[in-house]
Amino acid sequence: MSPQRKLELERLFIAALALVISAIFFWMIRDYLAALFLAAVLTIFLQKPQTWLTDKFGGRPGLAAGLLVTGSVLALVIPIGFLLGVIAEQAIEVTGLVAPWVQEQVTAIREEGLDGLPEWLPFREAIIEYQATVAAQLGNLAGTVGNILVSSLRAGTGGILIGTLNFFILIYALFFFLLKGRDMSRSAITLVPMMxxxxxxxxxxxxxxxxxxxxxxxxxxxxxxxxxxxxxxxxxxxxxxxxxxxxxxxxxxxxxxxxxxxxxxxxxxxxxxxxxxxxxxxxxxxxxxxxxxxxxxxxxxxxxxxxxxxxxxxxxxxxxxxxxxxxxxxxxxxxxxxxxxxxxxxxxxxxxxxxxxxxxxxxxxxxxxxxxxxxxxxx
The missing domain is CATH 1.20.1440 (de novo design (two linked rop proteins))
Structure with a gap:
C-alpha cells in the first residue's frame, strides 16, 4: 500500500472515530446541553462588558467574570422568581374559577338543553342534535382541569433535581465561557475543513x-x-x-x-x-x-x-x-x-x-x- 493511501485511510479512521466518540459524548450529556447552550448565548452578550471590566480591574478576567455572573443571577433570578410566584398564585385562582364555570354550563345544558343558543351561532342545529355528547365532553373537561394542574405540578417536582443541576451548570459554564470562550471558539472553528x-x-x-x-x-x-x-x-x-x-x-x-x-x-x-x-x-x-x-x-x-x-x-x-x-x-x-x-x-x-x-x-x-x-x- 502506498504511503498516500495509508495516510488517507488513517485520516478517514480518525474522522470516523472522532464522530463516533463525539456522538456518544453528546448523548451522555444530553440533559445538560440546554444549560450549556444558554450559557454560550449569554456569553455572546456579556463578552464586551467582560473585556471592559477586565481592563478596569487591571487585567483580572476572573474577577470581571465573577462580577458579571453574580449580577446576571441577581438581575434574572430574583425578578423571575417573584413573577413566577405571582403567576402560580393566579394559576390556582384561574383553575378554581374555570372548573366551577364549566360545571355550571354543563349543568345548565343538562337541565335546559341547547335550545337557548343564539340563532346566529354556526352549526347551531348540529350542536342541539348532539347536545348529550357535548354535555358529556364538557363534563369530562371539567373533571380533568384539576388533574392537569396536579400532573403538571408533579412533573415539575420530579424535574427539580435535573433543574437544579442545570442551573449550577449554567452558572459555572457562563463563568468558564467568559474566561475561555474566545479561545475555545477560535480553536473549534479551525476544525471545520473550509476556507x-x-x-x-x-x-x-x-x-x-x-x-x-x-x-x-x-x-x-x-x-x-x-x-x-x-x-x-x-x-x-x-x-x-x-x-x-x-x-x-x-x-x-x-x-x-x-x-x-x-x-x-x-x-x-x-x-x-x-x-x-x-x-x-x-x-x-x-x-x-x-x-x-x-x-x-x-x-x-x-x-x-x-x-x-x-x-x-x-x-x-x-x-x-x-x-x-x-x-x-x-x-x-x-x-x-x-x-x-x-x-x-x-x-x-x-x-x-x-x-x-x-x-x-x-x-x-x-x-x-x-x-x-x-x-x-x-x-
Missing part, C-alpha cells in the same frame, strides 16, 4: 442570528405579553397576570401566540354578557397587540438575522418541536447556517452550476434562423 472566509461567514451568521433572535423575539414577547395582560386587566378578565405570562411564552412563536389568549377571552366576555369589554378587548388585540408583532419582528429579527419572516416562522416552530425551549434560538440559527452553507456550495461549484445565459440565448437564436440541413433522401 478561512467561509468559516468566518458561518461563525458570523450564527452569532448575528443568535443576537437577533434573543433581542428580537424576547423583546417582542415581553411587549406583547404586557399588552395582553394590560388589555385583560382593563377588560376585567380574572388572572390577567397569569394569562399575560402565557401570552408572553406564546409570543415567541411568530404570528400565532397572543391571539390564542385574547380571542377566547373576548368570546368569554361576550358570552358572559359583557359586550363593551369584549369589543374593547378584541379591538385592543387586533390593533395594538397584533400590529406590534408585525412592526417589531421584521425590524428586530428578520433584518439582523437576514432571513425572511417565513423562514423565521418555520425555523422557530421546527426548533421548538425538535429541541424544546432552546429551539426558539437554535432553530433560527440552524436555518441561518442552512442558507449560508448553500451559499458556500454555490460559490464552490460556480463553474459547474452557472450557465452563460446570454451565450445560450444567442445560440438558440442562431439555431432558429439556420436550422441544420436535413439529409437528402436516398443519400
Amino acid at each position: 478561512e472566509k467561509d468559516r468566518r461567514m458561518l461563525a458570523e451568521r450564527a452569532i448575528s442570528t443568535i443576537r437577533a433572535t434573543v433581542k428580537g423575539s424576547f423583546l417582542i414577547a415581553i411587549v406583547q405579553g404586557s399588552l395582553t395582560g394590560l388589555g385583560l386587566f382593563v377588560a376585567g378578565v380574572p388572572g390577567a397576570i397569569f394569562w399575560g405570562a402565557i401570552a408572553t411564552l406564546l409570543s415567541i412563536i411568530p404570528m400565532v401566540g397572543p391571539p390564542l389568549i385574547w380571542i377566547p377571552a373576548a368570546i368569554w366576555l361576550f358570552l358572559s354578557g359583557q359586550t363593551v369589554p369584549a369589543i374593547g378587548l378584541a379591538a385592543w388585540g387586533g390593533i395594538f397587540i397584533s400590529w406590534s408583532d408585525n412592526i417589531l419582528r421584521p425590524i428586530l429579527v428578520g433584518k439582523d438575522a437576514k432571513m425572511s419572516d417565513l423562514m423565521v416562522l418555520i425555523s422557530t416552530l421546527g426548533g421548538l418541536t425538535l429541541f424544546g425551549a432552546v429551539g426558539i434560538i437554535l432553530g433560527p440559527v440552524i436555518a441561518a447556517l442552512f442558507s449560508s452553507v448553500w451559499f458556500i456550495f454555490r460559490e464552490a461549484f460556480a463553474g459547474l452550476l452557472e450557465v452563460d445565459e446570454e451565450e445560450e440565448f444567442e445560440q438558440q437564436l442562431k439555431d432558429a434562423k439556420d436550422p441544420p440541413d436535413e439529409p437528402t433522401p436516398g443519400m
Whole structure:
C-alpha cells in the first residue's frame, strides 16, 4: 500500500472515530446541553462588558467574570422568581374559577338543553342534535382541569433535581465561557475543513442570528405579553397576570401566540354578557397587540438575522418541536447556517452550476434562423 493511501485511510479512521466518540459524548450529556447552550448565548452578550471590566480591574478576567455572573443571577433570578410566584398564585385562582364555570354550563345544558343558543351561532342545529355528547365532553373537561394542574405540578417536582443541576451548570459554564470562550471558539472553528472566509461567514451568521433572535423575539414577547395582560386587566378578565405570562411564552412563536389568549377571552366576555369589554378587548388585540408583532419582528429579527419572516416562522416552530425551549434560538440559527452553507456550495461549484445565459440565448437564436440541413433522401 502506498504511503498516500495509508495516510488517507488513517485520516478517514480518525474522522470516523472522532464522530463516533463525539456522538456518544453528546448523548451522555444530553440533559445538560440546554444549560450549556444558554450559557454560550449569554456569553455572546456579556463578552464586551467582560473585556471592559477586565481592563478596569487591571487585567483580572476572573474577577470581571465573577462580577458579571453574580449580577446576571441577581438581575434574572430574583425578578423571575417573584413573577413566577405571582403567576402560580393566579394559576390556582384561574383553575378554581374555570372548573366551577364549566360545571355550571354543563349543568345548565343538562337541565335546559341547547335550545337557548343564539340563532346566529354556526352549526347551531348540529350542536342541539348532539347536545348529550357535548354535555358529556364538557363534563369530562371539567373533571380533568384539576388533574392537569396536579400532573403538571408533579412533573415539575420530579424535574427539580435535573433543574437544579442545570442551573449550577449554567452558572459555572457562563463563568468558564467568559474566561475561555474566545479561545475555545477560535480553536473549534479551525476544525471545520473550509476556507478561512467561509468559516468566518458561518461563525458570523450564527452569532448575528443568535443576537437577533434573543433581542428580537424576547423583546417582542415581553411587549406583547404586557399588552395582553394590560388589555385583560382593563377588560376585567380574572388572572390577567397569569394569562399575560402565557401570552408572553406564546409570543415567541411568530404570528400565532397572543391571539390564542385574547380571542377566547373576548368570546368569554361576550358570552358572559359583557359586550363593551369584549369589543374593547378584541379591538385592543387586533390593533395594538397584533400590529406590534408585525412592526417589531421584521425590524428586530428578520433584518439582523437576514432571513425572511417565513423562514423565521418555520425555523422557530421546527426548533421548538425538535429541541424544546432552546429551539426558539437554535432553530433560527440552524436555518441561518442552512442558507449560508448553500451559499458556500454555490460559490464552490460556480463553474459547474452557472450557465452563460446570454451565450445560450444567442445560440438558440442562431439555431432558429439556420436550422441544420436535413439529409437528402436516398443519400
